[in-house]
Amino acid sequence: MTAARQSERGRVPPHPDVRAISTQQVLEALVDPVRRRIVGELHAAGEDLSCGTIDLPVSKSTATHHFHVLREAGLIRQYYVGTSRMNALRREEFEEVFPGLLGALVTGHARESDVGDRA
Template sequence: MTTPSAPSAAGRDLPHPHRSEIRLEGVLHALADPMRLAVVRRLAAGPAEQSCSALDLPVSKSTTTHHFRVLRECGVIRQTYRGTAKLNRLRRDDLQALFPGLLDSVLAAAQAEAVRRA
């Protein structure tokens, strides 16, 4: 069961799984998609919180929304509203506590693959 995040100033809360509800198969499913992996890589490399518009993807807005929703519902990211912007941040601490080294290993492997393809 997902629980809402802390109330936002605008009253627009998004459901996020509690740490205990995050499952390995869900995280792996979320990270298996190239667009979602690109989002995670950008979040890991940039500021702690980034707006959806800062993570411009080469897909339609509805597809972008779908990718962010999958990442949020699987427990990979946390999304919060700040004014009209939806901010995204990795749930690095939760993922590290549940699956030690997984996120860092996936990010390192994705970087190695990017270098190999270049």
């Protein structure tokens, strides 16, 4: 393997096989409103987003923790483009293992956001 190829592989953090993730781990990842917001924004965007483009009410180090929890729960895939860490919602893989859960989560999060905006 060439040095450039090894360097490229080192820039992609490890991702678990979604089939090895427990329902408990997914639910624990999604209990936090900041993580639900990240998932909701990735779903709404319909494309991969860099960490910095998602406006979060937490510090950069705390946001990094939230992205890590989502990656370990199999919800997102992360990779680099230059110096930007990109985030992709693992829709198809997740839907195979947890059918309907992602759609229900996004719908519920949107409804909660709408209620909060009106209050």
